[in-house]
Amino acid sequence: MPTLVLVRHGQSLWNLENRFTGWVDVPLTETGIAEARLAGERLRGRSFDVAYTSRLTRAQQTLSLLQETAGLQLPVIQDEALNERHYGDLQGLNKADTAARYGDEQVHIWRRSFATPPPNGESLKDTAARTLPFFERAILGDIRQGKDVLVVAHGNSNRAIVMRLEDVPEDEIPGVELATGVPLVYGLGEDGSLQGKTILE
Structure with missing residues (x-):
């Protein structure tokens, strides 16, 4: 049974500063x-055939550190389709000030609703429309070949994948939170069907 592991990147500088990050390229904090x-450490002893990440430094840095710690040396595919949701005019703003x-x-709607985007930005619906075709084509393409896949990306691109895998309704996905740095391990059928899930906390 192929395994898919999703990891949200570790805390970034703007996570720490409570700022909307989106596509702005900020580094990890300590x-x-x-x-x-x-x-x-949590993934040590597991094997993977390929890793995917976004075009943003915080996800790439997380993947690099994860691999180093777990003793992995995987081929890595980077794609903009896995980038964080674009927060448009909110990028760089402090969330409390906004x-x-x-x-x-209004800010809760911009942040958490499925279909309402922030000004000049993406909703989760828009993010899913960008992320899921790549997921279906490339990542599930590997799963269908029986490969074990590691994905290190972002809160919203990963939430779009979780929504697809777990068949989460649109009205429930705003309540789904993904912690930074916590691996979600999915056992999948080679047709992409969900067989099991484990959270490595």
């Missing part, structure tokens, strides 16, 4: 580096 290494300016309810 905490994020530790989370990436801990993810590697809530004070626009109201908690």
